[in-house]
Amino acid sequence: MAKANEKTKGEAKESAAKSREPLTRERVLGAAVAMADEEGLDALSMRKLGQKLGVEAMSLYNHVKNKDAILDGIVDMVVGEIEIPADAPDWKTAMRRRAAAAHDVLLRHPWSVALIESRMGLGPSRMGYFDWVIGTLRGAGFSLDLAYNAFLTMDSFIYGFTLHEVNWPFQTDEERDRVLAETMPNIPMEDYPNIHALMEHATAVSAGLDEAAAAGVSPYVAEFEFGLDLILDGLERARDGA
Amino acid sequence: MAKANEKTKGEAKESAAKSREPLTRERVLGAAVAMADEEGLDALSMRKLGQKLGVEAMSLYNHVKNKDAILDGIVDMVVGEIEIPADAPDWKTAMRRRAAAAHDVLLRHPWSVALIESRMGLGPSRMGYFDWVIGTLRGAGFSLDLAYNAFLTMDSFIYGFTLHEVNWPFQTDEERDRVLAETMPNIPMEDYPNIHALMEHATAVSAGLDEAAAAGVSPYVAEFEFGLDLILDGLERARDGA
DNA sequence: AATCTATGCTTACGTCGTAAGTTTGTCAAG
DNA sequence: CTTGACAAACTTACGACGTAAGCATAGATT
Structure with a gap:
């Protein structure tokens, strides 16, 4: 028995360096976000998550109720990442900054857009977000009813646009060329003339998807800001x- | 042999009435849509789908490549349900009708909103949809660039709004009252004053979620149209x- | 020293998508 | 009427999933 213990401790000593940190709910959620960022939401399983933390899958259940609670948790983490601008000179720039912050955060965690939408109204982060928008607008002379409608319109656009964006079939110049080359044969010019015109337009206008990415900016900021300013x-x- | 045949035919005659229709790709996709409508997208499994069609799961693979192809197929079916208005007097009403049609169809298949977004750019239905918007706008004097941005803004809003809507925690008066009663204690009045004001507003204004539902209309048409007209x-x- | 509690591990069940192989029902050619 | 081919159904099996149930251990409390 003593021998067995010794051996167990011995062989665990270095490989368990990471897992000696005590595995809290925070560590679990943090690892879950990291894993979703790296491998996508579908790859996030309890077994793989445990593995990443040097632990068996079932051990996670000592810190989170179940996988659903993990999803709730990482949603709230991401929503909490969205900064609420504090010192904006007017309501418009306040809204613009908030929208840009949301856009940035959501693009950093592309899986989160659909997940947030599918779990609306749960976390406290979202409540604060919500309260701030209504409050700011009311302070700028909007009626309660108008502020409510404004929130829905803005938020619908922000999430809708970003969801489009993260699922857009190409994010780089090379991807765009490949996708277009594959798809064009299936789209007869005469049936879809406007799509063809638009393809050329897109190729000409958004010539620099790569450049935008290199600059650390979303390739579609211009389109995002167009819609936002319109609203x-x-x-x-x-x-x-x- | 003759006897055996007779018996087989005999016992199959009524229970297999449905499954004697020869099980085509169309029947598979139709059943898949029906099942998703009735039990939600998560409940759509190959085994259950086969069961619904009076067939084993693996038999479905004779008609569709795999589950992913089923998802692609039902997405295109739903998108194809969205009617493209033919005789609109001007571009604005054309866009409004198209948006209303999309909104209606998506609400009839609530699971489809997220699914469509996650499989952008695949089906031919969507291409037609797209081409029509650009063409109509160009015909109304919009530049190609403006038409492109307009499409993105409108579509982002339509899908974003509807996605919000189908995941909104309450769709009836009773649900709203229950959710609010459960949630309010967690939201201290002094921290979220605007949410409280809004709750009262919502209770007063959208007093008739049920009535809207009874009239066969989405309870949130007014909010939808507000944003759409704004755009x-x-x-x-x-x-x-x- | 004895006991409790927190935290980890093991095993097992039912569900999923689907690869591989087998049976069956239909129909044309000999 | 037999035969042989082909399509479409069925059977079996594998690995991955979420998680219920129970066991092991080590640190804290009594």
């Missing part, structure tokens, strides 16, 4: 109009 | 402005 200007008119 | 008006200005 913000519309909201301003709605406030001043009626 | 359409903004697009009109963008076209006329520059």
Whole structure:
């Protein structure tokens, strides 16, 4: 018995260096986010997550209720990453900064967009986010009803756009060329003339997907800001109009 | 032998009435859509789908490559359900009708919103949809670049809003009251004053979730149309402005 | 020293998608 | 009428999944 113990301890000593840190809920959630970032949400299984933490799958259940709780947890972590601008000079720039922050964070965790949407209304982070928007707009002269509608419109656009973006079939110049080369034969020019025109347009205009990526910017910021400003200007008119 | 045949035919006659129809790709996809509508996308498994069709799971593979192909197939079916308005008097009503049609179809198949987003750019239905929007806008005096941005903004909003909507925690008056009663204690009034104000607002304004449902309308059409009209008006200005 | 509690591990069950191989029902050619 | 081929169904089996149930151990409390 004593011998067996000794041997167990011995062979565990160096490989368990990582796993000697005591494995808290925070460590579990952190590893889950990292794994989803690296390998995608589908690759996030209890067994693989345990493995990454140097632990068996079932041990995770001492720190989180079940996998669903992990998903809730990482959703709230990501939402909590979205910074709420504190010192914006006016409501428009406040909204713009918040939207940009959300856009950035969501693109850093592409799996999170769909996941957040599928678990609406759970976490406290989202509540704060929500309260701040309504409060800021009300402080800028929006009625409660208008602020409510404004929130829905802005948030629908932000999440909808980003969801489109992370699932867009190409993110680099090379991918775009390959996808277009594969797809064009299936799309007869005469049936879809506008798509063809647009392809050329896209090739010409967004010539630099790679450059944007190299600059650490989303390749589709321009399109994002177009829609966002359209909405913000519309909201301003709605406030001043009626 | 003759006897055996007779018996087989005999006992199969009524229970196999459904499964005697020869099980085509169309029947598989139709059943898949029905099952997703009834029990949710997670409940759609090859085994259950086979069962529903009176067949073993593996038999489905004679008609579809794999489950992924089924998902692609049902996505294209749903997208194909969205009617493209043919005789609209002007571009705005054309876009409004198209948006309303999409909204309706997506709400009839709530699971489809996230699924469509996760499989962008595959089906031919979506291509037609896309081509029509760009073409209509160009015909109404929009530049190609503006039409492209307009499409992204509108589609982001439509899908983003509907995705919010199908995951919204309450769809009926009773659900709303229960969810609010459960959630309010966790949201201290003084930390989230605007949420509280909004709750009262929502309770007062959207008093009739049930009524809308009874009338066969989405309870959130008003909010949807608010955002959509905001965007359409903004697009009109963008076209006329520059 | 005895006991409790927290935290890890092992085993096992039912479900999933699907690869591989086998049976069966239909129909054309000999 | 037999035969042989082909399509479409079925059977079996594998590895991965989430997790219920129970066991082991080590540190803290009594």
